[in-house]
Amino acid sequence: MRSIDPRARLIAVLLATIAVTTTPAGNWMPFAAYFGLILLSGVPLPFLLRRALAAAPFILLASGMLLLRESWTIAAAVAVKAGMAVALLALLSATTTLPELIWALRKLHVPESFHLMLTLMSRYIGLLSEEYKRLDRARESRTARPLGRAAYKIHARQLGTLLLRSWDRAERIHTAMVSRGFEKSWPVRRTFRFAVRDAVFLLSAALPWVAIRLLLTS
């Protein structure tokens, strides 16, 4: 799986998600078949369930509101569809690294600046999270826990400090990038070429979903 072109993986998951979400409610056969396909993927079911559970509050809320107005079947179908879509997304995220996804998006022609922004985010979200924790520790070691109005002020200043620091860091990063020869785009170390085996993968991974959608639901 790791050696399959990430574009093929992304598109396969996209097609499968479209197949699942457009399946009309009422007939449970196609959903059973989709579930079989998810099991076939070989990703451990507990992992997928855990990820699906994280989205459960929102899904159950929507499904519950539907239950008040529509039939039991329709409400349950929405919950199943949404749960499966989350599982499919978890499948993609478990088999694809963030750099691979960003590479795939670039190859699918998202604007170059958007690609650069995603690359920077993949690098700096973790770093700035750490920086925020450092600010937290520094504040806690020097002050009493703020209460009431003071709490808002102190938190606002702390957030402002993080923004200022990232602003300044951006200047430094840009200077460093330019000094290393950066002009408009970003060099990529690992590349994929969309080969026959990727096409075979895409077909074999997406076709069953589309087939179930078209054949079993009519």
Added chain:
Amino acid sequence: MHIADGILPSLWCGLAHGVTWTGVWAFSRNLEPEEVVRMGLLASATFAISLVHFPLGGTSVHLGLYGLTGILLGTRAFPVNVAALLLQAFLFQHGGLLSLGLNAVNLGAGVLLASAIWRIAPGPQPAKAFAAGFLGIAIPALMVATEFTLAGYGKGFFFMAALYLGAAALEGVLTAGIVAFLQRNRPALLRHSP
């Protein structure tokens, strides 16, 4: 308030994707690399902040800082938001691939309105900053509620949106606080982009 896949009509999701990527393309034209790096870092900072749950007034909240992003980046905040939503969907499965467009349109509307208020509306800065922070949450919440009502889920989501007004007020207060802090320490930041 990220809509998951499979809940709202697929046609809407498709249309919203069209709007979203057109927006990304339109709002990220003519960008200097230097500006992109700044956007990337601010996006990382707000993303990092949105991961923090911190206690305020007895409960635990987490911020979106959509209004603040609009204040600092103007229309450039739209692609920043799309990037953040994409990463949230991929990393934590918050939202979904198909509903990404809808989520981006909902949040984008709040962000663009916040940016317009900051740049165009008359009035004292703290009030504008509060309004930007407040609407950055309230507008998306209202849009989500409207979409669910139109999709046949009943009006229940308006009740949820009402609950979000508290979070929106909190975000407004913090946005005003952050803007005041930046105004004192680095006013140039607040006068920057279009």
